[in-house]
Amino acid sequence: MPELPEVETVKRGLKRLIVGRKIINVEWDWPKSFPSSEEDVNDYLIGSVITDVKRRAKVLKIELDSDYTLVIHLKMTGQLVFRGDESFGAGHPTDSLVNDLPDKSTRVTLFFEDGSKLFFNDQRKFGWVRLIPTDMVKEINFFKKVGPEPLEDSFKAADFIKRFRRRNNSGIKSALLDQTVIAGVGNIYADEALYAARIHPETKVTKVSDKKLKQLYKAVREILTISIEAGGSTDRNYVDAEGKKGSYLKFANVFRREGESCMRCGREITKIKVAGRGTHICSFCQRRRLK
DNA sequence: CACTTGACCTGTCCGC
DNA sequence: TGCGGACAGGTCAAGT
Secondary structure: OOOHHHHHHHHHHHHHHHOOOEEEEEEEOOHHHOOOOHHHHHHHHOOOEEEEEEEEOOEEEEEEOOOEEEEEEOOOOEEEEEEOHHHOOOOOOOOEOOOOOOOOOEEEEEEEOOOOEEEEEEOOOOOEEEEEEHHHHHHOHHHHHOOOOOOOOOOOHHHHHHHHHOOOOOEHHHHHHOOOOOOOOOHHHHHHHHHHOOOOOOOEHHHOOHHHHHHHHHHHHHHHHHHHHOOOEOOOOOOOOOOEOOEHHHOOOOOOOOOOEOOOOOOEEEEEEEOOEEEEEEOOOOOOOOO
């Protein structure tokens, strides 16, 4: 579910809300959501203090003063929601998707010394929380293979083009979703970026000119930046660290807008399937390139 | 090697 | 109202 802007928004919220708090207990009811031994939990989690919260690609890292890190992937429906002691039973913001916690989707709960809590909710159980020695985090296969952060200043159009050229035989959308090409783009932002750059999602990378790839590079960076400013996109489940929705979908031009009019040409936006994923396009602005 | 499919799960929506 | 099937923002392994 959450892509780079959503995970970044959660990271910023958590950084503000949980750094410095001491963990006194943890509960979980679904081993795959938190595959840790009681021994590691007792030795390295309970009693530790949170020192920092980081993000790489769509993965969150909550660093502890025990030199262990909670590595978290929200996958499709994961949420990390902080609740302070005083907000318990005192209602919730009207723009919250989440009511009283824990609820039936709660997989992991962290209890802090001051009575506040952090809930990992995950309806579909695809996400996970792992307790790993901090110096081993970079050894996780995903981190070894994942591509560069698209919003880093050091990431230039030339790097973007070079990485896409390695996937010349793929369709452009499939390459954009490939986390080893660049990090953080998922289905929403792939559709939005391809619309902005006027590229049909099934176009082979080899058929996309350098000039077009440069436009796509700019579109990806602009769209991700705007979405972070909007607090991400809430389509179904996504919420920030306080349980609130993101508003980016108000600005989306094609995602979930099938049947509406293209803002550039007025023709109907359609939904097709590309690389197994629901895909939204204006088939006029993003004409298939036959040669 | 590169791409597609199935698996991991639950919930919702749509058509009959 | 009930039931079956398709579908949902991610990633990985296995198959072609």
